[in-house]
Amino acid sequence: MNLSETLQSAVSSILSNKLRSFLTMLGIIIGVASVVAMTSLGEGTTEEIIGQIGSLGSNQITVIPGRSRGIPGMAVASRGGNMLEWKHYLQLQDFGFPGIKNIIVENTTSFTVTYGRESVRTRVIGTTPQYPEVRNFNVDIGRFFDQKELDNAERVAVLGRTVAQDLFASPEEALGKKIRAGRITATVIGVMEEKSSGMQDLGEQVFIPITTMQKRLTGSEYIQSITVQTETEEDLDSAVQFLETFFTNRLKDPEKFSVINQQDILDTINQVTGTMTLFLTAITGISLLVGGIGIMNIMLVSVTERTREIGLRKAIGARPFDILIQFVIESSLLSALGGIIGIVLGIVISQVISKFSSYPAIVSVEAIIIAFSISVGVGLFFGIYPARRASQLDPITALRYE
């Protein structure tokens, strides 16, 4: 008996009892669907986060005051939190450590920015002229402020795209106009390109020289963060070490600042993802085990029900192996079918969830292949015992079975 005939006979046997076949497959369907859906959503979210971090420029190390737990956004200001000062930036610039390409500072405050009768509450970022290069975020219209404007603490501003659109009829009109932010009036010299980082709209920001912010807006010398960009990825480690030493020397206490390597963040995320994958694997394992037991159960029932058929097939010349294969193929087909339905269902579920939430879904081909092969494997494994029972039936007893 060749494979295509065995397959045909298995298909007709599965179709002859549709409800039962479906219920049997349900365990596999649910297991596979959940793993496909969860890995798709998980992978999508991970890619998104990694993309966000990458979109903010590469090869970066950020120094912030306080102790960080190594997770983005989890910096905890410890005693004497505001320890970074403008002079540290200047010293760092003067030091000229090899491999460090750019150094920028960023202070973020929230202000209401107005032009005429329009006003928006937005983030105002005081920074240095290298910001666009380091953050990989460029000016679209006009220009960014330069070193001279920084040194002179001039009243100039570069608007994020969204802010420009909110305040003016079109971004082009913004150039040369005077806007108010807090106590100062600044001339718009540029508008940034449109960009978003994941769920965050980077257009809702206004950039001014850090010196202008410190002298005219907040009156504070402290700095919220210093970001260093190295020439290459290989320079990151030495730069991290250098920064640790540099700030330990200046601040006299390693507890008062944190050096956050972008790579560390990515590693942390990958670690979290890895743990999640492990969890998913365990869940899939359990549900496929349950599904497999369901299949074995039904195959045993099926063997009993079809005792006479088995007897007859043997009487007319089926070898034990032919019977074994027939039942193994049937159970594998059943679980493979369940696997396929599960994959389709999983894709649909992940698409639906990502449509109604902000989680992106990336259907992973790997996950599909693995889920499918495991489901076929489960059918094979749990099908063998019932199939062996069938193949070893005594034809005489089987033919007489009522």
Place this chain on the structure above:
Amino acid sequence: MNQPVIKVEDLWKIYQLGEVQVEALRGVSFEIEGGEFIAIMGPSGSGKSTLMNILGCLDRPTRGRYFLDGQEVSQLNENQLAQVRNKKIGFVFQSFNLLPRLTALQNVELPLIYAGLSLQKRKERAMESLEAVGLEERVRHYPNQLSGGQQQRVAIARALVNNPSIILADEPTGNLDTRSSEEIMHVLQKLNREGKTIVLVTHERDIASHAHRILHFRDGQLVDNENVEQPLEALAVLKELTEEKVVESV
């Protein structure tokens, strides 16, 4: 020169049922020539079913030898027996044993699938076989769309399809009314005239009388070898039945 199709020598079958030994066959010997129509008769417990199973290569004797077509088959392993059943034996059962999900044609094809024939060849041979039992009009029907007699004829077609050395019919008329029984006997007699060797197991004298020779069994032994002088012609009986009906309806 004419080698017997079946030759059994001193066949014993002993079952061990717990402490008790049951001797189902006790030294049975006989020969069946090619082209014979043999009936095996005996009350229940006479060992005729056990003999049938051994002749059909579904079971092996405890002792003794069994030659089928000159080949000693009593000590073959399970796979070899399966092959012998496939190639040399055609079974007809009391309860037809057709697979309900398959059409008449597909049921008849089944032995050829295990013989490894191509789809084309199988269809041809199965058609020929169904024609031989007069069911060429019913090839696409499923068993539940056929009468009992027709189902048994499909089963006979299935038994024929591999061109076996013998056809073993185990109470083939046991589930049928008189008329259908005679129809089945008519098919078997026709096949016999065409050269098939037929071994029929029955406990009904009327049915056994259609054979050329009757082997009587009792308590696991062959007790009588009766030659039937004038075998019953199924066709004649059928005609009679039809006339009776006509008379009744008049």
